[in-house]
Amino acid sequence: MKKKLALTSVAFLTAITLAGCASSSQTVATSSAGNITKDELYDAMKSSTGKTVLQRLILIDVLNKAVGKNTLEADAKAEVTSTIAQYGGETSFNYILAQSGFANKDEYQQVLYLNKLIEAAVKAKTSFTDAEVQAYYDTYQPKINVQHILVADEATAVDLINQINGGADFAELAKANSTDTATASKGGETGLFGAGDMVKEFEDAAYALNVGEVTQTPVKTQYGYHIIKMLEKPAKGTLEEERTNIEALMMKDKLADNAYLTSVISTIVQDAKVEIKDKDLSTAIDTFLPAKTTDSSAAASDSAATSGSATSESATSDSAK
Template sequence: MKKIILSCAALLLAVTIAGCSTDKTVATTTSGKITQEQLYNELKTQYGTTTLQTMLLNNVLEDQYGDKVSKKDTTAELDKLKAIYGDSFDATLKQSNITLDALKTNIRTTLLKKAAVSANAKFTDADYKRAFEIWTPKMTAQHILVADEATAKDLITKINAGEDFAKLAKENSTDTTTKNDGGKLPEFDYTSSLGTDFAAAAVKLKDGEVSPTPIQSQSGYHIVKMTKNPGKGKWEDRKKELKEILVTEITSDNTKLLPYLAQVVKKANVQIKEDDLKDAMAPFTQPAATSSSSAPKAKDSSKATSDTATSSSDSAAATSSSAK
């Protein structure tokens, strides 16, 4: 994220400089002076290709799919991140050297990429069934979190013997946020910071049931008592949610995403007038095979060769995943 912000700022500065008189002096020292032309050429050499690629890609995505992504959509995604980080949200942005406006821009770019994939991807029943293994409905439950499996098993034995779950949570849970409320968790599903493995194990429990064995996550070992589980139902009835999983999977993977971005770039008929920057869109225009079964069949599909192709979405994804 920091690299992209710096490179964008650098190129914008370079463009501004290029529009001015090239003999104007920017700085002087005892050893000589630096002109605007020298500064522009240096900025273009260091940041020009990657920044132009980012700017052009954002422009063509906005042109072709901008009407598919509203301000409300961007705000909703931003609110999810704020919910994950809570009071530490602003501090996290500052520590990451990311402005709120930059984060909003990156979120919107990610949503535009998702819109492009969603409009062009063709998913099979096998794809939907695979996504269904990950997907869970929103559930509510209580949990007790402990550091080791032996302690978790001992607590399960006590619960099965009739001891009060809420009381044991207050006395033993290491989750300081929920322990004093009997271990009550906020509503969660497969996308929550608890992790997909946690959700996959929890969804097997019926209302009122306690997990027969501890559920392991990055935080430790959980004992879960299900409060409300609406059930997964049939995959055929969940295609909208499952498509979101599949689209996100593609958007998060450079190799899978590039064929879709290549179609967007091809449709835009991008023409780069400056020879020094002519290869900026090469990752999207050089033909390469793709192994993605749902990828569009386009001759101009290309393999991921540039980190900047998906840098806008990576920052938002990294921000979210680091909260787990």
């Protein structure tokens, strides 16, 4: 029902690991058919994943400097260790990584570290005006807490609503009938959630309820049919009381906007004056650089400038007459 995934990465960054291979003729593998050198390995890996990995390494260096002294690399390592434990060990964790497109634990940890750097850098570069905070406050709704029962068909949902209206205990019905395993054992209680945390149909129906009220028609979502009961619906505080929470939510929206992330990172990368020496990898950070002008567009620009100059000169000449 929630819209989050356990393993995520910034959308415009792909996760591929390239071993740190210095240019060398040192042999890394031998066989009766011949030897493979580090040079050969490096060239092969460079052509397939080099630009992506170089981009990541550059961004880590540049953003780490922009953020300043931090513990984000250690935080990423600790988070990976915790996640492995949550999945029951490295075997299960590695399976999830493979399904998510990561090559190994080190690669996932490096991408996680980069994402933390991106978040820290964007937060440092982002502020909100009073007008922006006011506009957000005007439509803001505090987090709510509900119980719900999820079933596969509408007829069952209608029957459960009738039982609730007849005095049946909502929590007991949730434990006995709900197919949402994450909440059924808790009597259907979701815990606090806010705008954008749940699928729209569920969220709209929930926010429309008053405390103690139950939806009288089943709420259909992609997961099935829900019966929802409002448990907690705090009143909205004043702007001053809500400001800290509102700014946190506004920052969350910024961090979910890849176009905004790219614009902030582009500024940081361009200020760092990155120069890529290897011509084969020269476009690795083009995503964060101004668009290159093509010869044809440059010629058109020159032509327009010449035309504008001639027009200006003509106007000056006419004015002098």
